[in-house]
Amino acid sequence: MENKNMVYIQSGGPTSVINSSLYGAILEAKRHPDLIAHIYGSLNGIEGLIDGNLIDLGAEDSEQIELLLQTPGAILGTTRRKLPKDFHDPIYLKIIDNLKKHHINYVFVNGGNDSMDTCNKIAALVNELGLDIKVIGVPKTIDNDLACTDHSLGFPSAAKFVINAIHAFAMDAKAFKKGKVHIIEIMGRNAGWLTASADLLPEETRPHLFYIPERPFDLEEFLVDIKKIYEEKGYALVAISEGINFPRDMSRVRVDSFGHAQLGGAATDLCTIVEDRLNIPTRAVELSLTQRAFPAFISLTDRTEAVRTGEVAVQSALQGITGKMVVFKRISTYPYIINYELADLDKVANAEAHIPSSMMVDNTRMSQEFRDYLSPLIEGEVTLKCKDGIADITRLKRIKVKD
Numbered sequence: 001m002e003n004k005n006m007v008y009i010q011s012g013g014p015t016s017v018i019n020s021s022l023y024g025a026i027l028e029a030k031r032h033p034d035l036i037a038h039i040y041g042s043l044n045g046i047e048g049l050i051d052g053n054l055i056d057l058g059a060e061d062s063e064q065i066e067l068l069l070q071t072p073g074a075i076l077g078t079t080r081r082k083l084p085k086d087f088h089d090p091i092y093l094k095i096i097d098n099l100k101k102h103h104i105n106y107v108f109v110n111g112g113n114d115s116m117d118t119c120n121k122i123a124a125l126v127n128e129l130g131l132d133i134k135v136i137g138v139p140k141t142i143d144n145d146l147a148c149t150d151h152s153l154g155f156p157s158a159a160k161f162v163i164n165a166i167h168a169f170a171m172d173a174k175a176f177k178k179g180k181v182h183i184i185e186i187m188g189r190n191a192g193w194l195t196a197s198a199d200l201l202p203e204e205t206r207p208h209l210f211y212i213p214e215r216p217f218d219l220e221e222f223l224v225d226i227k228k229i230y231e232e233k234g235y236a237l238v239a240i241s242e243g244i245n246f247p248r249d250m251s252r253v254r255v256d257s258f259g260h261a262q263l264g265g266a267a268t269d270l271c272t273i274v275e276d277r278l279n280i281p282t283r284a285v286e287l288s289l290t291q292r293a294f295p296a297f298i299s300l301t302d303r304t305e306a307v308r309t310g311e312v313a314v315q316s317a318l319q320g321i322t323g324k325m326v327v328f329k330r331i332s333t334y335p336y337i338i339n340y341e342l343a344d345l346d347k348v349a350n351a352e353a354h355i356p357s358s359m360m361v362d363n364t365r366m367s368q369e370f371r372d373y374l375s376p377l378i379e380g381e382v383t384l385k386c387k388d389g390i391a392d393i394t395r396l397k398r399i400k401v402k403d
């Protein structure tokens with residue numbers, strides 16, 4: 001019998017548990033050597049499959065595979081490249097050629113909304129060509145904006161980081177009798193889940209104001225509120241999503257192939273406005289990549305689910321399922337129970353899930369429904385393996401798969 005192989009693709013922005021899903025998929029694949037002969041990794045997302053840059057993950061040492069559980073970034077490399085609409089595009093010839101050449105029967109794409117567009121296109125193409133290749137999506141995005149699922153992998157750990165970072169920051173910010181207006185910028189282009197997560201903090205460290213893309217931002221109202229809080233408390237703590245709408249200079253903003261602007265700098269812009277208009281000292285804080293990479297605040301719940309999702313993806317493909325993404329259905333919050341289910345890729349691809357209005361109260365608080373939703377997701381701590389005080393990371397041999 002001809003070899004049946006699998007290829008795993010990481011795509012879009014990394015999360016602190018994206019490599020944990022890869023770990024789960026490798027573990028599960030190794031449990032079925034009769035069904036999966038080789039476990040390949042595609043370098044830099046779909047680009048590896050286009051250019052034939054595949055590595056043999058089965059040849060990696062188990063100690064290094066174990067370290068995937070605490071390794072930030074996307075160990076295989078990632079991309080934000082969008083595949084063309086037209087299946088006659090020469091890129092698809094290259095993808096099909098590599099799938100056939102390397103006897104790949106199972107394709108896994110681990111990513112967010114845009115990456116599920118890639119996954120969906122590959123599933124549709126192989127189906128159209130009548131190839132026996134199963135394609136499954138593995139969800140992840142710190143933005144938590146994937147449709148059809150209770151939550152997205154990576155979001156709980158990023159939320160846990162944001163919550164704890166602001167908790168510590170707030171204690172420092174309030175230490176001075178007369179402090180500053182601190183504006184903390186958190187990732188999330190069109191969805192404010194991560195920013196809203198700081199609502200879980202106790203009153204003494206919770207931001208005074210929250211601004212998320214789901215709610216309109218009124219600059220004049222913002223200035224009035226900031227002034228009032230500063231005069232009352234001697235400092236102000238504000239959490240904003242990078243994507244909130246206010247007059248800012250977009251002329252130098254870069255746009256990716258999915259048409260998304262690379263944001264960043266909103267806190268700095270708003271601080272300038274506060275200084276100019278209110279003459280109050282400010283500090284702009286951009287949590288930036290740290291929020292999706294920081295391993296010490298990985299939520300154990302998130303990591304456990306990430307590993308399990310990798311396993312479920314491989315099991316589903318081996319059962320002959322294709323064109324689906326693994327999703328979570330919440331059965332109960334207290335105790336927290338979820339089921340792993342599957343959703344059609346074409347329902348997930350390019351859709352966006354926002355915070356429902358029932359979870360929002362106003363610019364100062366989210367609702368109890370939101371807190372109940374988030375609380376179980378950030379539960380559980382991880383212990384990092386360290387060498388000389390530095391968290392250890394996976395180092396792969398990256399043995400290239402020969403043509």
Ligand code: F6P
Pocket residue numbers: 012013014112141142143187188189242262263292
């Ligand atoms: O993948 C989601 C995300 O982390 C967003 O929250 C953020 O806007 C974006 O990626 C940043 O992407 P990049 O690192 O490519 O600038």
